[in-house]
Amino acid sequence: xxxxxxFFLLGTLFTITFTKLRWGVGPADVRIAELxxxxxxxxxxxxxxxxxxxxxxxxxxxxxxxxLLFLLVYLIGYFNLSTAASRDLYAKGMVTFAIHxxxxxxxxxxxxxxxEPFFWxxxxxxxxxxxxNACYGFLALAYAEATGGGDLDAYVIEPITGEAPGLQLFxxxxxxxxxxxxxxxxxxxxxGIMLIVPLLVLLPLYLRLPRGSRxxxxxxxxxxxxxxxxxxxxxxxxxxxxxxxxxxxxxxxxRMFFSARLLVPLGALVGVLAVVVAQRSGFFESILRVRTxxxxxxxxxxxxxxxxxxxxxxxxxxxxxxxxxxAAYYExxxxxxxxGPHSYYLSVLxxxxxxxxxxxxxxxxxxxxxxxxxxxxxxxxxxxxxxxxVLLRALAWGLTAALAGTMAANVFYLTMQMxxxxxxxxxxxxxxxxxxxxxxPAPPAPT
Numbered sequence: 366x367x368x369x370x371x372f373f374l375l376g377t378l379f380t381i382t383f384t385k386l387r388w389g390v391g392p393a394d395v396r397i398a399e400l401x402x403x404x405x406x407x408x409x410x411x412x413x414x415x416x417x418x419x420x421x422x423x424x425x426x427x428x429x430x431x432x433l434l435f436l437l438v439y440l441i442g443y444f445n446l447s448t449a450a451s452r453d454l455y456a457k458g459m460v461t462f463a464i465h466x467x468x469x470x471x472x473x474x475x476x477x478x479x480x481e482p483f484f485w486x487x488x489x490x491x492x493x494x495x496x497x498n499a500c501y502g503f504l505a506l507a508y509a510e511a512t513g514g515g516d517l518d519a520y521v522i523e524p525i526t527g528e529a530p531g532l533q534l535f536x537x538x539x540x541x542x543x544x545x546x547x548x549x550x551x552x553x554x555x556x557g558i559m560l561i562v563p564l565l566v567l568l569p570l571y572l573r574l575p576r577g578s579r580x581x582x583x584x585x586x587x588x589x590x591x592x593x594x595x596x597x598x599x600x601x602x603x604x605x606x607x608x609x610x611x612x613x614x615x616x617x618x619x620r621m622f623f624s625a626r627l628l629v630p631l632g633a634l635v636g637v638l639a640v641v642v643a644q645r646s647g648f649f650e651s652i653l654r655v656r657t658x659x660x661x662x663x664x665x666x667x668x669x670x671x672x673x674x675x676x677x678x679x680x681x682x683x684x685x686x687x688x689x690x691x692a693a694y695y696e697x698x699x700x701x702x703x704x705g706p707h708s709y710y711l712s713v714l715x716x717x718x719x720x721x722x723x724x725x726x727x728x729x730x731x732x733x734x735x736x737x738x739x740x741x742x743x744x745x746x747x748x749x750x751x752x753x754x755v756l757l758r759a760l761a762w763g764l765t766a767a768l769a770g771t772m773a774a775n776v777f778y779l780t781m782q783m784x785x786x787x788x789x790x791x792x793x794x795x796x797x798x799x800x801x802x803x804x805x806p807a808p809p810a811p812t
Contacts, residue, residue: 366412371483373405374472378487379494381788382559383549385522385530398784399461402468409471424735424794425474431728432466438721442687451686451693458689465787472788476795477802481753484799488566488760491788495563496587499594502548502556505532506597509544522549546597557603558774559785560595564588565610565770566763572621573759575752585630592634602774610770617762673706677715685718709775709782729772732790736765739797742804757800764793 377398380386386397413419421429439459446452476484505517509532516531523529533545533553545553571584595603615622677686686694691706706712713725743758767789775781 369408373401373408375490377401378491378788382498382785384551385549406467406471421474422477438717439688442684445681446687451690454689454693455687469787469791472791473794477798492563498548499591502546502594506546545599553598554600554778557598557600558780561607561770562767564591565766569759569763572618573755589634602778606770606774609773610766613766613769683718683720685716709779735797736761736793739800742800761796
């Protein structure tokens with residue numbers, strides 16, 4: 366049974382950003398990661414029933430309390446629904462919420478019980494899935510450029526799902542198409558914001574690797590490749606999040622930012638980019654000009670959406686419109702039945718009101734508090750000569766930076782309610798539990 370639980374957990378973490386791999390089941394979409402997650406939850410519960418063991422770490426107990434509180438807020442919001450369309454969207458949102466949070470409870474509990482090597486396997490599979498997503502995004506972009514607009518999704522994704530979402534055509538300059546890669550996600554901004562997670566998580570691990578580590582070269586190549594794909598998304602929100610995350614990492618690792626370990630590969634990467642840009646300088650100048658224009662219609666749309674907050678807080682201030690119902694209430698304005706609020710914070714305030722916003726704030730504070738505990742325990746263990754704790758502390762800093770960067774990026778985008786964010790916080794909650802276990806004194810040997 367443990368092998369089945371391992372398989373479904375690692376499978377979930379690996380596919381958690383593959384949002385193009387989805388199938389329509391009635392009015393809803395079922396994603397591959399959600400199939401793995403349901404499999405994990407079922408296998409985990411069966412294993413615990415067979416073992417007769419219902420002990421859970423205190424962290425999981427607190428998370429269960431958050432789950433019940435979120436559920437209560439969303440159920441109260443149900444009474445603000447007024448149309449069939451809003452009730453359908455509400456039902457889909459509640460099912461997604463239930464799957465995500467039950468997966469979180471099971472994943473944290475399971476990781477806390479497993480060995481430290483298995484936890485690192487989970488981190489590797491999570492980052493590997495993001496790397497595969499980025500790799501596919503690069504291949505799709507290269508194929509479109511080489512074929513004058515060819516769609517790789519038509520050959521890879523459509524045979525599996527029946528759909529070929531394709532790349533986003535951003536515009537045309539000098540007779541050349543400008544594409545934004547979205548990888549295995551549905552939007553280039555989603556991919557860009559997701560990619561700040563492996564960039565910020567792996568960077569401190571790379572900086573703290575011991576001399577002669579076999580992982581240095583692979584991580585150097587991986588970080589460089591991820592950053593290139595990040596650039597190809599042309600996502601300003603992702604760049605904002607990456608900048609905020611790097612500021613966080615500068616607190617413990619600022620000096621190491623100027624070490625040869627980082628500056629040499631960074632210089633090589635800048636050199637490659639300079640050669641590419643020099644060959645098509647006009648093309649890239651046009652892109653830079655457009656993406657730095659804060660007066661564009663796309664930019665103004667993001668700001669104008671915040672104007673919709675006032676009427677909601679006036680009419681339903683405490684519990685909002687109802688979970689996942691923004692699109693139904695504002696279809697008359699947007700003209701689209703699937704138009705989201707394009708901001709996580711706008712989504713929280715409009716769909717769950719002030720009470721939901723306070724609850725979300727408390728939840729995020731708790732995530733940061735647990736990561737803070739991990740950093741403190743890791744620092745104490747490192748000071749005592751525990752070399753293994755060095756990388757766990759670096760991981761805790763990386764997860765802190767990734768969380769801060771994701772929150773910044775979500776001012777104008779909506780990825781914190783996506784499934785990958787559940788995987789991120791699951792790892793964040795598990796790190797302090799592993800470090801606390803490492804800090805416990807070994808039991809005395811039998812006499």
